[in-house]
Amino acid sequence: MSDPVLLDVRDGVAHLTLNRPGAGNPVSLEAAGALRDHARSLHGRDDVRAVILGADGPNFSVGGDLRYMHEAEETEAAVLALVEAFHDGVEALLALDAPLVTAVRGAAAGGGMSLAMIGDIVVASQTARFTMAYTQIGFSPDGGATWTLPRIVGWRRAAELMLLNERIDAAGALEMGLVTRVVDDEQLEAKAGEIAGKLASGSTPAFGAVRRLLRASATNSLTDQLAAEAPSISRLAASPDGREGVSAFFEKRAPAFGR
Numbered sequence: 001m002s003d004p005v006l007l008d009v010r011d012g013v014a015h016l017t018l019n020r021p022g023a024g025n026p027v028s029l030e031a032a033g034a035l036r037d038h039a040r041s042l043h044g045r046d047d048v049r050a051v052i053l054g055a056d057g058p059n060f061s062v063g064g065d066l067r068y069m070h071e072a073e074e075t076e077a078a079v080l081a082l083v084e085a086f087h088d089g090v091e092a093l094l095a096l097d098a099p100l101v102t103a104v105r106g107a108a109a110g111g112g113m114s115l116a117m118i119g120d121i122v123v124a125s126q127t128a129r130f131t132m133a134y135t136q137i138g139f140s141p142d143g144g145a146t147w148t149l150p151r152i153v154g155w156r157r158a159a160e161l162m163l164l165n166e167r168i169d170a171a172g173a174l175e176m177g178l179v180t181r182v183v184d185d186e187q188l189e190a191k192a193g194e195i196a197g198k199l200a201s202g203s204t205p206a207f208g209a210v211r212r213l214l215r216a217s218a219t220n221s222l223t224d225q226l227a228a229e230a231p232s233i234s235r236l237a238a239s240p241d242g243r244e245g246v247s248a249f250f251e252k253r254a255p256a257f258g259r
C-alpha cells in the first residue's frame with residue numbers, strides 16, 4: 001500500500017500530503033506514524049525553510065480513524081498508541097524552525113481540525129468546513145486543540161466549538177479567526193505554495209524564534225517574556241541572517257537569507 005502521508009521537498013519547501021483521499025484521510029496508526037517519521041526527518045535539514053501540510057482529495061481529514069478504534073480489542077491501549085504517535089508528529093512539526101502552512105479543503109474534523117490548527121498560517125478553500133466532533137462521540141479533544149483553540153478564538157468560542165461541535169464553513173472560520181485566508185478551491189495549493197515560497201526566502205532562524213516565543217507567551221508572564229525576547233533578538237542580530245538583513249537595509253536591496 002502507498003505511503004499514507006507523502007513527503008516531497010522542493011525549492012526550500014517540504015510538502016506533507018495526507019494521502020488516503022478515498023477514505024477522507026483519517027488519522028490511522030499508519031498515517032500518524034508516517035506523519036511523525038516524515039516530520040522528524042525534516043529536523044536538521046537546511047534545505048527545508050517552510051512546510052506545507054495539505055491533503056489529497058475532497059477532505060483534509062475526517063480525524064482519528066474511528067473504525068480502528070471501534071474494532072480494537074483493547075480500546076484504551078489502541079487509542080493511546082494512536083494518540084501518542086499523532087502527538088509525536090505534532091511535536092515534531094512544532095519543533096521545526098521552518099514555519100508551517102496548513103491548507104484545508106473540505107472536512108477538517110476531530111484530529112483533522114486539531115492538525116489544521118497547528119499551522120502558523122492556515123489557508124482554507126471555499127469548501128472547507130471545520131468541526132471539533134470529539135464530544136459528539138463521547139471523546140475529549142487531542143492534537144493540542146485544547147491549547148491552540150482558546151488562544152486562536154478565545155476561551156468562550158473554543159468551549160462552544162468543543163461542546164456543540166457545529167460545522168463551521170470557510171466564511172465562519174475566517175470570521176472567527178480559525179483561518180486567515182479563504183481562496184477558491186482550485187487556488188488552494190497555489191496560494192499555500194505562494195505563502196510557503198515567501199516564507200522559504202525569509203530568515204528561518206528568525207521564524208523559529210517567533211514560533212518559540214509565541215508559544216512561550218501562552219504561559220509566561222510579561223517579565224518572563226521580556227527575559228526570553230532579549231537574548232533571542234541579540235543572538236539573531238549577531239547571526240549571519242541578522243547581519244545580512246541590516247546590511248541589505250542600508251544597501252537598499254532585498255536580503256539574501258540563509259544561502
Ligand SMILES: CC(C)(COP(=O)(O)OP(=O)(O)OC[C@H]1O[C@@H](n2cnc3c(N)ncnc32)[C@H](O)[C@@H]1OP(=O)(O)O)[C@@H](O)C(=O)NCCC(=O)NCCSC(=O)/C=C1/CC=CC=CO1
Nearest residue numbers: 026027062063064065066067082083086107109110111133
Ligand atoms: C463531517 C464529516 C467528517 C464528513 O461528512 P460527510 O462529507 O457527510 O461524509 P460522511 O458520509 O459522514 O462520511 C464519509 C465516509 O467516511 C467515513 N468516516 C467519516 N469520518 C470517519 C472517521 N473519523 N473514521 C473513519 N471513517 C470515517 C464515514 O463512515 C463514511 O463512510 P461510509 O461511506 O463507508 O459510510 C463526517 O464524516 C463526520 O462527522 N465524521 C466523524 C468525525 C469524527 O468523529 N472524527 C473523529 C473525532 S475523534 C478524533 O479525531 C480522535 C483522534 C484520536 C487519535 C489520534 C488522532 C486524532 O484524533
